[in-house]
Amino acid sequence: MKLTVYFEDPFWVGVVEEQFGNHVKAYRHVFGAEPKDAEVMEFVNTRMNPLMERVQSGVGTETACKRPVNPKRLARIVAREMQRHGISSQSHEALRLELESRKKERTVRSREQREALKEKKRSIRIQKKKDKHRGR
Numbered sequence: 001m002k003l004t005v006y007f008e009d010p011f012w013v014g015v016v017e018e019q020f021g022n023h024v025k026a027y028r029h030v031f032g033a034e035p036k037d038a039e040v041m042e043f044v045n046t047r048m049n050p051l052m053e054r055v056q057s058g059v060g061t062e063t064a065c066k067r068p069v070n071p072k073r074l075a076r077i078v079a080r081e082m083q084r085h086g087i088s089s090q091s092h093e094a095l096r097l098e099l100e101s102r103k104k105e106r107t108v109r110s111r112e113q114r115e116a117l118k119e120k121k122r123s124i125r126i127q128k129k130k131d132k133h134r135g136r
Contacts, residue, residue, distance in 0.1 A: 002018075003015070011030050012030075012033065014028075014040070015028050015095075016029070017090075018052055025055045026094035027052055027054075027098075028095055029047075055094075
C-alpha cells in the first residue's frame with residue numbers, strides 16, 4: 001500500500017494505491033490545506049482502511065516475475081519515486097473505473113427516484129379526479 005500526497009491546485013490531494021496480485025486499487029482523498037504530519041498519520045491510522053474497503057473496482061496489471069532487487073537499485077528506485085510528482089497511470093485508471101461505477105450507480109438511483117416521484121404524482125392526480133367525480 002502506498003500513499004502519495006501532492007499539490008493539485010488549489011488543494012493537497014492524497015492518493016492511496018493498493019496492489020494485490022496483479023490488481024491495483026486506488027482511492028483519492030482531498031486534504032484541503034497542506035496536511036501536517038499528524039493529520040497524515042491520523043488519516044493513515046484511522047480513515048484509510050475503511051475507505052479502501054469501499055473501493056470496488058480495480059485495474060489489472062501486467063507483472064513480471066519478482067526477482068530480488070539489488071539494494072543500490074532499490075535506493076535509486078525509491079529516490080526516483082520521491083522525485084516523481086503525482087500518481088501512476090494504473091492508479092489513474094483505477095480511479096477512473098471507480099468514478100464510472102459510482103456514476104452508473106448514481107444514475108440508476110436517480111432514475112428510480114424520478115420514476116417513483118412520477119408514479120406518486122400520477123396517483124395523486126388520479127385520486128383528485130376520483131374525488132371530483134364523487135359528488136357531495
